[in-house]
Amino acid sequence: MVKVKKIKVNNIFTKSSFKGYSFVINPYTGCTHSCKYCFACFIQQFTKHIGEDWGSFIDIKQWKGKITKNIYDKNILMASITDPYIPEEEKYKKTRFILEKLKDTDCNLTICTRSDLVLRDLDIIKEMRAKVLIAVNMFDENFVSQIEKTPSIERRLNALKKLREAGIYTILSIAPIFPYLTDFKEIIEKTRGFVREYWFENLNLRQPYKNNIMNFIKDNYSELYDKYYNIFVDKDTEYWYNLKNEIIEYCDKEDLRYKIDFRFGQIRLPLIQKP
Ligand code: SF4
Numbered sequence: 001m002v003k004v005k006k007i008k009v010n011n012i013f014t015k016s017s018f019k020g021y022s023f024v025i026n027p028y029t030g031c032t033h034s035c036k037y038c039f040a041c042f043i044q045q046f047t048k049h050i051g052e053d054w055g056s057f058i059d060i061k062q063w064k065g066k067i068t069k070n071i072y073d074k075n076i077l078m079a080s081i082t083d084p085y086i087p088e089e090e091k092y093k094k095t096r097f098i099l100e101k102l103k104d105t106d107c108n109l110t111i112c113t114r115s116d117l118v119l120r121d122l123d124i125i126k127e128m129r130a131k132v133l134i135a136v137n138m139f140d141e142n143f144v145s146q147i148e149k150t151p152s153i154e155r156r157l158n159a160l161k162k163l164r165e166a167g168i169y170t171i172l173s174i175a176p177i178f179p180y181l182t183d184f185k186e187i188i189e190k191t192r193g194f195v196r197e198y199w200f201e202n203l204n205l206r207q208p209y210k211n212n213i214m215n216f217i218k219d220n221y222s223e224l225y226d227k228y229y230n231i232f233v234d235k236d237t238e239y240w241y242n243l244k245n246e247i248i249e250y251c252d253k254e255d256l257r258y259k260i261d262f263r264f265g266q267i268r269l270p271l272i273q274k275p
Pocket of ligand 1: 031032034035037038039040081082083
């Protein structure tokens with residue numbers, strides 16, 4: 001049972017720490033997609049949710065729709081610490097409300113989700129300067145269903161296809177990359193017909209969820225456990241540097257647009273981007 005709370009906010013725009021974006025919009029606090037690897041759970045300590053399970057609560061932001069920031073021609077990311085298309089969005093329609101308010105503002109919006117519910121709002125998105133990013137990490141539905149409460153990969157890819165057919169700029173984010181499990185080339189080969197740009201993010205394990213993922217690997221992929229230990233406990237970064245170079249070489253050869261955002265703990269490698 002998800003604990004739902006409504007909170008009043010005067011402003012929905014947060015100054016962005018993401019390169020290339022002026023503002024971030026999070027329609028909710030918390031995310032019922034409950035991904036076991038989600039770094040956004042850090043927000044619990046700032047929002048009176050300490051000790052609650054990630055995915056067991058959401059705060060719904062009650063914003064009246066008054067735009068108090070100058071967002072003309074600004075790049076805006078939606079969202080960073082929630083998914084704008086969690087299942088509850090079907091009922092509460094906060095994301096849709098925000099899109100309606102942004103529609104005539106001439107901002108440049110990038111919508112990030114792991115859900116095909118985004119298709120519901122295609123009518124508005126088509127009228128905006130909007131890109132849609134859908135994230136996946138592999139094609140193995142069984143694996144994904146064990147670590148996320150998200151719509152299937154098949155549904156997400158179908159959504160990307162439909163968005164592209166509707167003329168929307170589509171981004172496929174391969175995130176997070178699970179070492180030795182995520183096959184980025186396979187994903188690209190099967191999707192490049194309807195994807196304009198690829199983003200790559202590595203699995204970056206921090207507490208409190210680091211142990212959960214390590215235990216998940218131990219229980220389900222015991223043959224990989226030592227390798228994960230080497231990467232995430234001994235902090236050997238060689239795997240990631242080799243992978244980064246492999247991605248660059250492959251994407252350049254295939255003439256793809258891409259962005260690589262790799263982090264190790266608090267350390268962030270310089271963003272690599274080919275627009
Ligand atoms: S969908 Fe995104 S914000 Fe939500 S739990 Fe998963 S990684 Fe976190």
